[in-house]
Structures are given as C-alpha cells and as structure tokens.
Amino acid sequence: MDMSNHPLLSSMDEPPPFPPSHPHLRRLDRSVVCQICKEPFQAPVSIGCGHSFCSSCIRSSLDVMKKCPSCNEPALEGQIRRNRALEEITDSWEESRPIIYELAQPPPTKKRRASIQESNSKPSSSSGTKRLKPNSSREGSGSRSQSPIKSRRSDDGDHNSLNGNGEMEDEEDDEVQELTENDEAPCPICQATLPISSIPLHIEKGCPPPKTKTNGNGVGGRKGNQKADWKKVFSGQGLGGKSKDKEVEMKRITKPNYSLATPADLRSILSEYSLPTTGDKPTLIARVQEWIILFNSNLDTSHRSSLSALRAKLSDSENSKKRDKEKGKDEMVNQLGSKDGLQKYAKEKKGEFERLRKEIIERDRKRREQEEGKGRGRDNAIEVE
C-alpha cells in the first residue's frame, strides 16, 4: 500500500496531505491549486470575476466557453491578467511546505535537519523548465519520512535534476531508483533520446528537450514528414530562417480569425516560431491554437520555459491527440518500446493504474456487500478506511 516511492506517482506530484488536525493547512494547500487541472498554479492569472487559474487552463477553457468555470460569470480572454502575487504565494508555499509538513507531524522526528537543508537552497530560475524547484521539494516532502536513501533523494531534489541542462546522468539514479538501466531510448512522446530511467519524469515535465542529441537513435521516420519536421525543430535547425529563440519577439500572439485565415497565413505564423508547417488546414489551426495557448501563458509567469520546451510540449500534445484517434496510449508506448526499458515503463504505469483500480474496486465491493447486508438504501454512512 506504500505507493509514495513509486517513480510515477511521485512524479505525479502528490504530496502527502496534512493531518486532519490541521484544517487550516489543508485549506492553504487547496488555495494554491488551480480548480481546472487540480495542480498548484502554473503561471496563475485572474479574470474579471476575480477567480484565478493557470494561464493555460483558463485560456483553453475560454477557447471553448466564454465564462468563468467556477462562477459562470461571462469572461473573455482579454480580461486575463497575470497574477504575480498568487504566483509568489504558490511558489513560496511549495518551498515552505516540506518544512511546515514536518512541523505539523505529531512526533517530531530527527530527520528534520534534512528538510531544513533542503529548503535552504534557492530555486534556480535559470533553467527553462517551469516549476522544477517546487516539484522537487514537494517530492522531497513525500519521501522524507522513509528510508535514508529517500532523504538523500530529497536533498538531490534541488538540483533541477531533469530540466535538460545536461546534468541528467548524475542524478536520475537517485531520482528513479527502481529503473536502473542506463540504456537510452526514445521518449514515446517527443522522440528525444533519453536514459530510460528518466523518461517517466521527462514526460511528466512536459518533455523538456535534453540539451543535445535529440535525434540520436530515435525511432526514425515513423510519422513521415511531420515527424521529420518536428525532429528538425528539436535539433535546433529550425524550419524557417530565424530559429534562434532570441529573435522571436516575446510578445503575446494575437489570435487570427481562423475562419478567414488561409493555410498560408497559418503557415506563416507557424514558421515565425520555427514550427512545422505540414498538414491540412484543421491540423494547422489546431497547431496554431495550441501554440498560442502555450506561448501566451508562458508570458504569464516568471518561470518561463524556453521556446524549445514549448515546442516539445506542442509536439507532445499533437502526438497524443493523434494517438488518441488511432489507439490507446499503452499500445503506442508498446509499439515504440523497442527497448525493454520502455516496455517496462509502460507496464509499470499500467500496473500502477491497475493496482489503484483493484484496490478501489475491492473496497467498493466490500462496501456494497455491507450495504446489501443491511438492506439497500440505508442512509447511515459507511466509512471505509
């Protein structure tokens, strides 16, 4: 029942909850969570009614309906304002959380030292990938109360281990102990070549590209032109002339009128940001829409992602949509998993899900039996666990 050291669940970023004896801390926890994705705010923004969400969450939602998801008040994209204070609060709460979590535990343990050390190191804002620091400190909080190995891992958690700044090799042994292979394999989503053990976290972080060798021994040519295009994008060659991030204006993109825009218009937007220009008009529209959400919401945070990280995310979401159409994710992973490690990853993820599912169903079955035993429709609550 101890799932806290499972690599996928810890990368799922689920810190242990505060004990019920601290309702105010539970409330604080909830108040830094976006109600759309249920994750701590990333690039928080507010809209007219005063409700706040992650920039990309509310932008996606407003693309579908022009109202606040929480209170139904009419809302428009133009109302979106970066909420700097909320970002600051979210960040500092996540930084302090491990310490406060420790303090909130009934018997103070001697492991406290580790957590203080951990919180001392400053978050590094140099790396492009968003929120690595908060994530790793949360992860630390999840693993602290366990084995010594785990607390070492918490300490390591502060080095922005998986941000693709070229230092991954040293760290992922600590990061993901269960997968020890040092083999490399292509990420099933962005195709970037990575050590197998770092792939799950890499995916969870939205596929930040590893510094170099993106197109190493990736699965070649499977997706035809588009794939080749994405590959070029990631290898830094770019597609158009200007491929250097510096040259792209960091200014909000105005949405084109999609019904009027010609494929050529759309392609020119895409090439301005060195993105693939392949596909029919619906494909181009979907790519432009997604890119605008990614790009604009990236301007709403001080943890900016690099353009290449944004491109990786775009490619990820495009692939997963395509995959959805074709078949299930697991199948896809299996197909691509020419190496044992990837298959193992796929199996593990499946296994984890399977286990969660079984536990719940077993529990529910017992509950149903109890309910039936007492006759249906009684209204006394049956507490489980």
Added chain:
Amino acid sequence: MSGLSTKRLMKELADIQSKGTPEGIILLSADSMEEWVFLISVLGEETIYKGETFALRMKFGNRYPIDVPEVTFLANEQYQPPLHPHVYSNGHICASILGNEWSPVLNAVAICITMQSMLASNKKKERPEGNDRYVRTAPSNPKLTRWHYDDDTV
C-alpha cells in the same frame, strides 16, 4: 490521452481511493484511463428508484476536463437506464451539466452526484417525449446530439 488528462484522471482516482465516493455511488470499473463505470443508486425511502441500481459510463477524451466526458447509462442485459423523463432508453441523458453547463472545475464524481440527485428529485417514471424516435436515429455518441434543456433539468 494527453499528459494533462491522464494526470487529472490519476488524481481523481487517487482521490477516490483515499476519500471514497459519496454514498450510493460506487466505482464499478476503470478498465482504462479512458472509460470508467460507476454504479448509482438513490438513497432513502422517498425515492421511486428504491432498490434499483444503475450503471453510469463515462468516456474521457484527451481534452478532459476542458471537454465534457461522454456520459451514458448502460443499457445491456445486466443494467437498464433509469426510467426518467430525461433519460432515453438507449441510456442517453439530457442534462445541461453534460452540455452547456459543463465546467472544467467539475469531475467524474460531481457528474455522478448530479445524476443521483436528478433521479432523487424525480416523481414520475417515464421516458422522454419522442423516446422511440430519438433512439432510432440517435448517434452512438450523445455529445453529437443537439440537446434542448428544459428549465427543470438538473
């Protein structure tokens, strides 16, 4: 599934695991991340559905929770959709929360609760008007139906 929807669903599942589901609502199966089935029964002595259990199926797309999941009552040998003026005999449901009232802050359990209370407030077991005609021509995905919501719809 995209990373985001998978992550959100994992979270919901973990939540169900740690906190359980409200009474009368039970997760029957979640054979994949894409499709979950809940059992729903209405509690109390008042209800016209006393002793009945219904199976509610949800299919999640890769844009969940931005897009509403596809929600139907199962209609098979084992489960029958409830007799309700907003539930067609093929299991399709006319409920605004599954259409224009959907909000991405909602989740699977919230849908179950809404369905449960839609049943709880019903006094008359009957099919919607035009049930047979609808069922004959309905697309298999109810999201493709252009629903018209009555005022009294939940």
